[in-house]
Amino acid sequence: MDEHLLVRKIDMGTVIDHIPPWKADSVLRLIDLENIRRSDISLVILHNVPSRKYGRKDIIKIYKHHISHEETDIICLVYPTATVNYITDWKVEKYKPKIPERIVGRIRCPEISCITNNPREPIKPRYRVLASIKALQCEYCDTLIEFDRIAELVPQRKAV
């Protein structure tokens, strides 16, 4: 089944493609949804559509909104197969993700005794990215998180 039969092309917005199958919800948790809950924005999720490269994949299309480069960088760090295209007037700009130096919020520290896991404290987790060893390091507790473990540490969010 062709994804184009399910969802039409968009003239303006963001397409996040090649997300591992059934991981689109996790990707959404990395995007600041509060920022895009405007009445003129639509968001479509395609789960488990065929992919020539990976067999199956998820796709997210966000109409009339460009997610930030920072958000794209984090998505691509968590899911390295993901690609993000920004569409403006039907023109497609393929964004080449950069490895961020730092990530604030979005990811829960796996160390249970880390101060960021204390629900009484008004605090956002903060990580430095150690690209040479493919890991994040919690700035508060020093715990290392390998890149391939990040996805499981994206907190669950209530439905929009």
Added chain:
Amino acid sequence: MWALGREFPIDLIHTYRGLRGKDIISARDLSREDLETIFRLADYYEKSPGSFKNLLKGSTVALLFIEPSTRTFHSFEAAARILGCEVISIRDPSVSSIAKGESLHDTIKMIESYGASAIILRHPSRGASLYASEVSSAPVINAGDGSREHPTQAILDLYTIYRKRGSIDGVRIGFLGDLRFSRTVPSLSYALALYKDIEILYIAPQALQVRREVEVYLEEKGVRYRKISDPTEIRRVLGEIDVLYVTRLQKERFPDPSDYERLRGSYTVTPEILVLAKQGLGIMHPLPRVDELSPELDSTPNAWYFDQARWGLNTRVALLSLVLG
């Protein structure tokens, strides 16, 4: 004129600015110059304790200890009083607002409003001191944040090595015991990375080996280290090291009490090991000990741990005077 003045170590309190107003969260925050300045003042405190009397009169030091402590609490309290500071202490969380559910954020804000010039914090959560330093405008000194770090212990540990050996460069140190949940082992490892030709051996069962983040730091700094978990190899390496740093099993940090019971008593240092050791091996321990260090060692010249504990006062007098001077 100032050149002459610098001959008196006490003047360092006014002239050395490297630590003034600084948060001490991690041993990684310290430079070699910071440590050597602390050591000079700590030496001077031993020679002339009266010179430090009331030097910080008018300052207030808050001791916020949300976890048990004997040596660290009392040595900081004594140091603050020697320097003439007012001391506010919250020691027993069960009788403070913390027991009512007050956040660390609010507790720090409250202490700050009482005019604290510095906050000395011990807390069970890793990263609590960094967080407190972001909340507080007064400098925060980490007196132990869970199993993460204990930088002022590293200062007194290094001071002990310097006093006993005359130099820290070139030391070969073996850490033995619970390295996984220890906070003193990471801090001392980070601080040792400031010195030349250091070699560190981490001697522990696999389940208690040093945490990966410490290894990553040492690799980045080019410090030689080895992990040893084979009991037969332990006896061999004893002849290679200058210092044996023993830690207790951190019972309170084991997520599973059965793991603690299984590993309890798995290592004990006794006088018999001295036969295998290098002459002059120094044995250190952050104390309290449980059963990992035989009391029979206490009377040997190899037992450095009581001097080590005693020098906690010297180094904390020096540190407080440089942070608040």
